[in-house]
Amino acid sequence: MEEQPLFSDLSEAERKALEELMPDEMGEIMSSGIKRRHFLKLFAVTGTSLLAANLLGIEQLMARSIPIEEQPPVLIENGINVSFQVNGSTQKLMVDSRMTLLDTLRERLGLTGSKKGCDHGQCGACTVIVDDKRVLSCLTLAATCEDKKVTTIEGLATGNELHPMQTSFIKHDGFQCGYCTPGQICSAVALMGEAKNGDASYVTANVREKKKAVELSNEEIRERMSGNICRCGAYPNIVSAIREVHGDKAVAQVWQFAEGTI
Amino acid sequence: MRPFKYSNASETAAAINAVVVNPTARFLGGGTNLVDLMKEDVMRPSELVNVTRLKFSAVEKKENGLSIGGTATNAVTANHELVRENYPLLSMAILAGASAQIRNMATNAGNLNQRTRCTYFYDVNMPCNKREPGSGCGALHGVNKNHAILGWSEKCVATYPSDMAVALAALNAVVHVEGSDSTKRSIPFSDFHRLPGDHPEIDNTLKHGEFITSIDLPANRLAEKSYYLKIRERSSYAFALVSVAAALETSGNRIKDVRIALGGVAHKPWRARIAEQWLTGKEATEANFKAAALAELKNAKPLEQNKYKVGMAAKAIVRALEGAMQGGNYGAMEADLTTTN
Numbered sequence: 001m002e003e004q005p006l007f008s009d010l011s012e013a014e015r016k017a018l019e020e021l022m023p024d025e026m027g028e029i030m031s032s033g034i035k036r037r038h039f040l041k042l043f044a045v046t047g048t049s050l051l052a053a054n055l056l057g058i059e060q061l062m063a064r065s066i067p068i069e070e071q072p073p074v075l076i077e078n079g080i081n082v083s084f085q086v087n088g089s090t091q092k093l094m095v096d097s098r099m100t101l102l103d104t105l106r107e108r109l110g111l112t113g114s115k116k117g118c119d120h121g122q123c124g125a126c127t128v129i130v131d132d133k134r135v136l137s138c139l140t141l142a143a144t145c146e147d148k149k150v151t152t153i154e155g156l157a158t159g160n161e162l163h164p165m166q167t168s169f170i171k172h173d174g175f176q177c178g179y180c181t182p183g184q185i186c187s188a189v190a191l192m193g194e195a196k197n198g199d200a201s202y203v204t205a206n207v208r209e210k211k212k213a214v215e216l217s218n219e220e221i222r223e224r225m226s227g228n229i230c231r232c233g234a235y236p237n238i239v240s241a242i243r244e245v246h247g248d249k250a251v252a253q254v255w256q257f258a259e260g261t262i
Numbered sequence: 263m264r265p266f267k268y269s270n271a272s273e274t275a276a277a278i279n280a281v282v283v284n285p286t287a288r289f290l291g292g293g294t295n296l297v298d299l300m301k302e303d304v305m306r307p308s309e310l311v312n313v314t315r316l317k318f319s320a321v322e323k324k325e326n327g328l329s330i331g332g333t334a335t336n337a338v339t340a341n342h343e344l345v346r347e348n349y350p351l352l353s354m355a356i357l358a359g360a361s362a363q364i365r366n367m368a369t370n371a372g373n374l375n376q377r378t379r380c381t382y383f384y385d386v387n388m389p390c391n392k393r394e395p396g397s398g399c400g401a402l403h404g405v406n407k408n409h410a411i412l413g414w415s416e417k418c419v420a421t422y423p424s425d426m427a428v429a430l431a432a433l434n435a436v437v438h439v440e441g442s443d444s445t446k447r448s449i450p451f452s453d454f455h456r457l458p459g460d461h462p463e464i465d466n467t468l469k470h471g472e473f474i475t476s477i478d479l480p481a482n483r484l485a486e487k488s489y490y491l492k493i494r495e496r497s498s499y500a501f502a503l504v505s506v507a508a509a510l511e512t513s514g515n516r517i518k519d520v521r522i523a524l525g526g527v528a529h530k531p532w533r534a535r536i537a538e539q540w541l542t543g544k545e546a547t548e549a550n551f552k553a554a555a556l557a558e559l560k561n562a563k564p565l566e567q568n569k570y571k572v573g574m575a576a577k578a579i580v581r582a583l584e585g586a587m588q589g590g591n592y593g594a595m596e597a598d599l600t601t602t603n
């Protein structure tokens with residue numbers, strides 16, 4: 001395999017910031033790669049979480065788009081011209097009628113944050129927000145997206161400022177492998193809107209009660225997030241992360257690092 | 263997935279015509295069922311006509327009830343104020359199905375047209391009369407724990423998976439469709455889906471190219487006492503093993519009107535007419551609910567692996583009726599279950 005320069009996706013400024021932060025460990029990082037404790041140290045020291053996340057390679061959490069050269073597919077049958085917004089920028093492209101939104105995001109637009117878990121609507125890893133609603137991009141044909149506004153995990157942060165839901169997932173350790181995380185976060189962000197809107201769920205005590213913004217119990221959060229499966233079983237922490245953002249008040253972090261590990 | 267022609271319909275007559283003239287064309291709603299089945303190579307349309315931009319997404323009052331649009335999403339329908347207030351049974355049933363993401367995509371018309379989840383149907387290497395008429399039914403003597411206990415035939419023992427449709431059956435909904443040359447017709451819900459008989463490849467009585475414009479819900483006095491109970495292998499995001507839509511109108515404790523429909527037991531939503539007749543005019547008591555449930559399920563013919571469904575369905579009917587009597591209040595119902603069980 002060809003050697004990749006370390007942190008090739010970091011900007012000059014970010015690389016410099018890294019060196020200033022951890023001059024003594026830079027050599028070790030270079031030779032042994034990034035370890036979780038470096039990540040955490042960066043976190044503790046800086047709060048520049050976007051940088052930290054890049055370093056760790058848990059890009060799942062707040063995935064940024066990587067610049068890729070668009071590879072036009074070899075053969076497009078039944079090509080459809082679509083124009084839609086992705087994370088605020090207009091995209092115009094020709095897609096095969098069979099192309100899903102998920103494959104379009106990942107393979108044509110370089111937005112690999114959205115994940116393909118099952119490709120059949122059964123796991124939620126591919127969840128994105130289309131016109132303010134959470135949907136499954138694996139069952140959405142790209143051709144149906146004309147004029148729509150798509151938000152993916154890459155579009156949630158504002159510059160280097162994470163979306164509160166991303167910050168909360170970090171604080172509450174709402175993931176292990178991170179594969180389901182972009183879907184979980186997009187889903188949770190849209191859920192906040194549904195709750196404000198007073199939407200009901202199957203466990204809502206009385207669906208006939210007039211709609212007003214609803215406060216979500218843990219049971220409600222679990223039911224409403226059931227479309228996002230987590231193989232690692234990070235559910236309790238995911239619920240805590242969502243509760244913190246939803247409730248607008250701090251929820252205690254239930255984990256901490258063993259002494260001497262950072 | 264096989265190649266197919268695609269268009270975004272902007273005009274109803276043209277959309278209908280496009281499907282009418284091509285026997286292998288299909289309407290595309292949210293795509294949550296059709297796209298999945300196309301990926302599995304179970305369905306192989308040569309052309310898709312996306313109908314979600316046509317103007318059939320309204321939920322509106324009608325003279326004698328409510329009309330819900332064929333292309334309205336399940337999520338919008340379940341959360342519409344008029345549906346929540348007047349047809350809570352429908353809201354509960356829709357919200358019991360799939361996930362928030364899927365309900366945001368799924369249309370009401372697509373929901374009624376979704377196909378069975380029988381695993382043999384999904385696996386193109388297996389025999390299945392529904393997918394390939396004449397190839398045999400893999401489930402009849404195979405893995406059939408999730409299959410029908412009522413109304414099946416030797417040709418097919420599949421169940422119909424929609425939750426929404428179970429509520430619509432109980433609510434005496436009427437499906438409005440439009441065909442070629444703008445011909446319109448209305449289909450009473452009990453005539454919409456069908457039993458398999460000798461032709462399991464036909465799920466319902468819609469003709470090729472007929473487009474569902476709306477579904478009417480007649481006015482009723484059942485809103486205060488209705489409940490949708492769904493039993494499944496995990497508590498959310500799973501299809502029903504058995505489900506029950508129950509609704510009552512009582513005067514004192516006497517039953518004036520009662521509706522019971524079962525999901526997960528047959529090739530169509532199963533209206534429990536025997537139980538309903540048994541209960542009408544009687545007192546709303548647990549003993550009567552039990553007797554009615556047993557009367558209905560006396561005719562059940564379970565398969566090798568799904569005998570459990572008979573007892574489960576009987577108990578579910580009783581529980582759902584009790585839930586309805588408590589005002590369809592999920593909280594109260596759950597609290598009651600945890601204290602009595």
Ligand SMILES: Cc1cc2nc3c(=O)[nH]c(=O)nc-3n(C[C@H](O)[C@H](O)[C@H](O)COP(=O)(O)OP(=O)(O)OC[C@H]3O[C@@H](n4cnc5c(N)ncnc54)[C@H](O)[C@@H]3O)c2cc1C
Binds near residue numbers: 290297360502
């Ligand atoms: C993982 C998963 C879990 C699910 N769990 C549940 C569950 O628990 N309970 C439940 O009830 N459902 C469940 N579903 C099914 C889901 O509800 C259906 O897939 C959905 O309702 C179909 O609607 P759609 O608009 O996406 O249909 P599409 O997939 O677009 O279309 C389905 C069929 O309807 C036809 N059609 C679409 N619109 C019209 C129209 N206007 N007129 C005539 N024909 C039309 C299409 O041609 C196609 O044949 C689940 C689905 C998935 C993927």
Ligand code: SF4
Binds near residue numbers: 382389398399
């Ligand atoms: S039960 Fe019906 S759908 Fe399932 S294998 Fe038999 S014929 Fe096919």
Ligand code: FES
Binds near residue numbers: 116122123
């Ligand atoms: S990849 Fe879309 S739901 Fe699993």
Ligand code: FES
Binds near residue numbers: 175
């Ligand atoms: S964190 Fe691994 S699947 Fe959820």
